[in-house]
Amino acid sequence: MKTIVVIGTGYVGLPAAILLAKAGYRVIGVDIDEKIVEAINNGVLHIDEAELQKLMIEPEVRKNLIARKEPCKADIFIIAVPTPLDDRKKICDMSFVISAIESIIPYIAKGNLVIVESTIPPLTCRDVITPMLEKATGLKVGGEILLCHCPERILPGDIFKEIINNDRIIGGVNYESSEAAREIYASFVKGNLYLTDDVTAELCKLMENTYRDVNIALSNEFAAVAEGLGISVKEAIELSNKHPRVNILSPGIGVGGHCIPIDPWFIKEVDPENTTLIMTARKINDGMPAKIAAKIRKAVKDIAKPKIVALGASYKPNTYDLRESPALEVIKMLREDGYDVTHYDPLVEGMEYHSIEEAADGADCLVLLVEHSKILNDLEEHKEQVKQKMRGDLILRFYH
Secondary structure, rough: OEEEEEOOOOOOOOHHHHHHHHOOOEEEEOOHHHHHHHHHOOOOOOOOOHHHHHOOOHHHHHEEEEEEEEOOOEEEEEOOOOOEEEEEOOOEOHHHHHHHHHHHHEEEEEEEEEEEEOOOOOOHHHHHHHHHHHHHHHHEEEEOOOOOOOOOOOOOOOOOHHHHHEEEEEEEOOOHHHHHHHHHHHOOOOOOOEEEHHHHHHHHHHHHHHHHHHHHHHHHHHHHHHHHHOHHHHHHHHHOOOOOOOOOOOOOOOOOOOOOOHHHHHHHOOHHHHHOOHHHHHHHHHHHHHHHHHHHHHHHHHHHOOOEEEEEOOOOOOOOOOOOOOHHHHHHHHHHOOOOOEEEEEOOOOOOOOOHHHOOOOEEEEEEEEOHHHHHHHHOOOOHHHHOOOOOEEEEEEEO
């Protein structure tokens, strides 16, 4: 039985560790958070994914998966740690990846495979990780040590389905590395496995998220134009998308999550001269919370000391994930201006009223920032009660 050490047991690392354990590998999940280590060893999933929790308690997974704070000797090492954006320099913060590589170096032996799932700038495997491994171990990467970048493709809230069914890109520093990694992923991935080189794999991950960022920026500009013309951008997009080669995305209050607003900067980092469109899209999307805040200010300008209740806090509908949430940025801007703003999100712990009626009690204005299905359904089902509870009658919903 091969042993796999997974460094980082969050949204990316833990699902992979569970499925690899289910596939029959001996898996050691490594995390610096003692509470996470304890939860895993007790069979408790610390992320909200029902299907993965069911897997977590299966006998084979419990037998093959353990967690600890330090790595150990293994056949395969998977790096699945965060790569946040350095907000000051606007470059990838590689500190977690570098620390992860340093942590496994004492345990690496000839014939081992190192897989990086973390999102990284192009050339990271060649220019950063390879020199680190070769200098510290004296072993040749691509020969004595195999190295591969296999970027994750998951969606929080639907991780189980996505990690199994999505196609995966496997980018090795050489063919032997790619083949070795393919064997690992073939044990649980039902989607296609596409082999390529490491730099191509690194860029593909960034291109996928940048594509969405640019297209969302385009839709946000269309929304501004449509608003100036006094027409519904939603209807215009729906009709335009009837064209067989057009797929305009939906406009919104901004772009959040750990990937889409972050990854375009990693491309600029390696080629600032050829990323003009990409950076323009970033500027447009980063500017959306300020535009939304301005719309809210305008809507309540004639109300003395308005009480505003924002509906939805996460970065997108039907998830509890708050990472890079534009909704939070809108609220921050309004509060900095002195507005009385409370926040209701039934999916986010600590941002709950007991009901939509309670949230509306005494409000002059309800602002729908994140269109969770539950919020939309409750607004429709209890619209009369909501109107009766409100002090005013202003309900704002954008781009409809």
